[in-house]
Structures are given as C-alpha cells and as structure tokens.
Amino acid sequence: MNNIKEINLIPYVDKIGKRFNEYKNSLDKEITKLEQLIYKFNPNLEYKEQRKVIENIFKMQNKINSLKLQLEEIKQEIQLAEKTEEEIEKENKQRQITFNGMTAREWALHSRNVWNDVSSPRKDYHKEHGAVFPLKLAERLIKMYSREGDLIFDPFSGIGTTIKAALEMNRNGIGIELNPKFYELTKQILLDPKETPIIDLCTFTEENNGFIIQKNNVDDLLSLGTTSPNNNYIKLFNDDCRNLTNYLEADSVQALITSPPYADFIRKSIEDREKVHKNSLIKFNNNSTVKPYSNSDLDLGNLPYDEFLEALFPIMEDTYKVIKPGGYAIWVVKDYKDKENFSSYLDFHTDIANIGKKVGFLYHDLIIWDQNEQRSLVLLGYPSKFHTNQNCSFLVVLRKPTIDEMKQIRKDKERN
Numbered sequence: 001m002n003n004i005k006e007i008n009l010i011p012y013v014d015k016i017g018k019r020f021n022e023y024k025n026s027l028d029k030e031i032t033k034l035e036q037l038i039y040k041f042n043p044n045l046e047y048k049e050q051r052k053v054i055e056n057i058f059k060m061q062n063k064i065n066s067l068k069l070q071l072e073e074i075k076q077e078i079q080l081a082e083k084t085e086e087e088i089e090k091e092n093k094q095r096q097i098t099f100n101g102m103t104a105r106e107w108a109l110h111s112r113n114v115w116n117d118v119s120s121p122r123k124d125y126h127k128e129h130g131a132v133f134p135l136k137l138a139e140r141l142i143k144m145y146s147r148e149g150d151l152i153f154d155p156f157s158g159i160g161t162t163i164k165a166a167l168e169m170n171r172n173g174i175g176i177e178l179n180p181k182f183y184e185l186t187k188q189i190l191l192d193p194k195e196t197p198i199i200d201l202c203t204f205t206e207e208n209n210g211f212i213i214q215k216n217n218v219d220d221l222l223s224l225g226t227t228s229p230n231n232n233y234i235k236l237f238n239d240d241c242r243n244l245t246n247y248l249e250a251d252s253v254q255a256l257i258t259s260p261p262y263a264d265f266i267r268k269s270i271e272d273r274e275k276v277h278k279n280s281l282i283k284f285n286n287n288s289t290v291k292p293y294s295n296s297d298l299d300l301g302n303l304p305y306d307e308f309l310e311a312l313f314p315i316m317e318d319t320y321k322v323i324k325p326g327g328y329a330i331w332v333v334k335d336y337k338d339k340e341n342f343s344s345y346l347d348f349h350t351d352i353a354n355i356g357k358k359v360g361f362l363y364h365d366l367i368i369w370d371q372n373e374q375r376s377l378v379l380l381g382y383p384s385k386f387h388t389n390q391n392c393s394f395l396v397v398l399r400k401p402t403i404d405e406m407k408q409i410r411k412d413k414e415r416n
C-alpha cells in the first residue's frame with residue numbers, strides 16, 4: 001500500500017464516492033420500507049394480513065440482497081485504486097498484447113458463459129420503448145470484444161444503449177434506428193448531462209437523417225494507464241438498417257452488438273398474456289412493459305417468423321461486409337414458444353447462428369443471460385403439459401474469419 005502513487009487515486013476517489021452514494025440511497029430506501037413493514041406486523045392481525053406482511057418482507061429482503069452487487073463493484077474500484085506502480089506496469093504490458101486491451105485477470109473474470117448479474121435500473125424512458133437491454137450488458141460486451149478507438153455498430157439501435165456505452169468507453173459507435181420516436185428519444189438521453197455526463201465534453205451536430213456526437217480533444221483522466229483516443233465519436237441514423245452499407249465502410253467494424261426485433265413475437269406474446277396468463281392459477285403479476293415498436297411496413301417486428309428470417313438474411317450479408325476480418329457480431333435474442341402450434345418451440349438463437357454461418361461467419365460462442373431474478377413465473381400448460389418459463393436470453397457470438405482463416409476455408413472448400 002505504501003508505494004501507491006497518490007496521483008493514481010484521483011480519478012477513483014470521485015468515482016468511488018459517486019457509486020457509494022448511489023448504493024447508500026438505494027439501501028436507505030429499501031431499509032425504510034423494510035422497517036415500515038416490520039412495524040406493521042402484529043400478532044393480533046388476521047392470518048391473511050400477517051401472511052401479506054411476511055411476503056412483502058421477503059420481497060424487500062431479496063431486493064436488499066441484490067444491492068450486494070453494487071457493493072461488490074465498489075470493492076473492485078478500491079482494489080483497482082490500490083494497485084502498486086509495478087502492478088500497473090505489468091498490467092499495461094498485458095493490455096498491449098491483447099486485442100481487447102484486457103489483462104489476463106480481466107479476461108478470465110469475463111469468461112463465464114452464464115450471466116445472472118446483468119440488470120440496470122429501469123427508468124421511465126425505458127418504458128417508452130419496452131424492449132431495451134441493460135447498459136451493463138452493452139458495456140460488458142464492448143469490453144470483451146473491442147478496445148479503445150474501435151468502431152462498434154448497432155443496426156437496431158432502439159434508444160441507443162449500445163452507442164451510449166461506446167461513447168462512454170472511448171469507442172466510436174454507429175447506430176441505425178427506423179422509428180423516429182426512438183431516434184428522438186436517443187438524442188434526448190444522450191444530450192441530457194444527468195443521463196450522459198460525458199456530453200459536457202462533446203460537440204453535437206445534426207444534419208439530414210442523422211446526428212454525430214464527438215468528444216472534444218481533452219485529456220480523459222478516467223482512462224489513466226491506457227492509451228486513450230480521446231476524441232471518439234458516435235453517430236445515429238434514422239433509417240432502415242437494410243441501407244447500412246450507405247453508412248459504413250467495408251471491413252470497418254470491430255464489434256456489432258445488437259438485439260433485433262424478435263419477428264412478431266411481441267404482438268403474439270401480448271395476445272398470449274391476455275389469454276393464457278390471465279387464466280393462470282398463479283396471480284397475473286408479470287410486470288413486462290413490451291409493446292409493438294410501430295405499425296411501419298419496414299419494421300421487422302411486424303413480420304411473421306419465416307418472413308422475418310428471410311428479411312434478415314441480406315442484412316446479415318451486409319453486416320459481414322462491414323465487419324473487419326477477425327471482428328465480432330453479437331446478437332442478443334430470445335427463443336419463443338408458439339402456443340398455437342404443436343411444434344411449439346422456436347429456436348430463434350439457432351436460426352440466427354445458422355444464417356450467420358450461411359453468410360460466412362464462424363459460430364464463435366454462445367452466452368446465456370439468465371433473467372430469472374428479474375421475471376415472475378407464470379403457470380404454463382398446467383395441468384396436462386409441463387412447460388418452463390422463457391426466462392433467459394441468448395447472446396449468439398459470431399466472428400468473421402481472419403484473412404488467414406479465410407484462405408484456409410477456401411482451400412478446404414476447393415479440396416472437397
């Protein structure tokens with residue numbers, strides 16, 4: 001601890017303070033609620049009332065447990081701050097040799113293939129969209145599959161979660177979003193310093209159907225110890241992503257990170273919820289806020305599954321063109337149970353992987369994002385057929401072969 005360079009602590013003190021305040025506020029809120037509930041409990045209450053109080057206390061207790069994660073993150077920041085100069089030097093050497101700038105330890109820590117620790121606080125603007133993924137998910141994927149200065153691309157940008165994370169992590173980002181409402185909402189979020197503090201260090205320009213946010217050329221204190229390209233930019237275009245080659249150069253993207261519309265599953269699941277879940281013996285308490293994105297014919301969320309897969313094929317071909325050799329494409333999707341058909345399980349993640357393989361990608365990895373803690377269970381198929389709830393998403397990781405791999409693949413094909 002003695003030979004820690006004091007200057008290294010400066011960016012951390014502020015960051016740790018902010019994070020601790022967030023943790024303290026959340027904890028204060030939950031503890032106040034818990035105390036109120038505990039005082040409500042009284043042996044003279046009716047049985048039903050007693051039971052309700054206990055159930056609520058149980059829920060509060062779970063919420064408090066989930067705050068442990070925030071504390072864990074603060075602990076990690078402290079460990080980071082307390083590194084000695086030798087440790088920092090050793091890590092910097094490791095960062096230079098890895099394609100994503102990770103140390104060996106970070107690499108190992110990120111290599112779990114089932115994630116159950118990814119959720120972000122839900123804000124009101126999330127409800128306006130209904131199907132956004134957490135900022136933490138985008139941040140983790142960006143960290144794993146790119147390094148500072150690389151280009152990140154999201155063809156189905158929604159409210160801009162991926163490009164926001166790219167801006168904040170010293171990457172360049174390009175997003176495309178069809179719906180003007182979500183394009184405007186993205187702009188609003190990015191231009192609000194409370195939501196995007198880094199905006200104070202950026203310049204905003206808008207023309208035709210898009211905008212660009214470029215970081216001014218300032219020293220970014222938070223990226224100490226790394227080589228920071230500190231005037232990175234993000235762009236968002238309000239367009240159909242079938243036009244993506246108008247906005248991106250060939251072989252330019254290091255990582256595509258996206259969650260496409262899931263065909264017309266949203267429309268179907270809303271119908272399902274009304275029919276199936278309402279009659280469920282277990283109380284209907286699904287707090288999902290999903291709703292169809294739009295009525296536009298260009299919206300892939302309005303297509304039946306088969307037509308959707310057909311439409312996705314040329315998009316996937318174009319993404320292959322713009323991704324760098326050796327670059328990645330991560331598709332966040334969910335499988336679906338079609339309750340009207342007998343062959344009811346739609347293996348969406350496998351279909352995505354197969355389209356990817358057909359256009360030339362390698363099926364590189366599969367990560368399971370466990371969302372059980374964030375969803376309530378409904379009773380499905382009871383009492384005749386046992387069905388599980390769909391409480392996980394799949395992160396299908398595709399990789400464009402490197403030039404050497406392409407040569408080898410070509411040779412193998414010629415031989416066969």
Ligand SMILES: C[S@@+](CC[C@H](N)C(=O)[O-])C[C@H]1O[C@@H](n2cnc3c(N)ncnc32)[C@H](O)[C@@H]1O
Pocket residue numbers: 129131132133134155156157158159160161162176177178179182239240241242258259260261262293298299300301
């Ligand atoms: C699952 S959401 C993406 C949410 C995003 N990951 C986020 O966190 O905000 C899919 C998005 O694709 C958009 N979309 C649908 N069809 C499109 C198309 N043809 N081109 C571009 N975007 C499209 C929808 O409007 C919707 O916002």
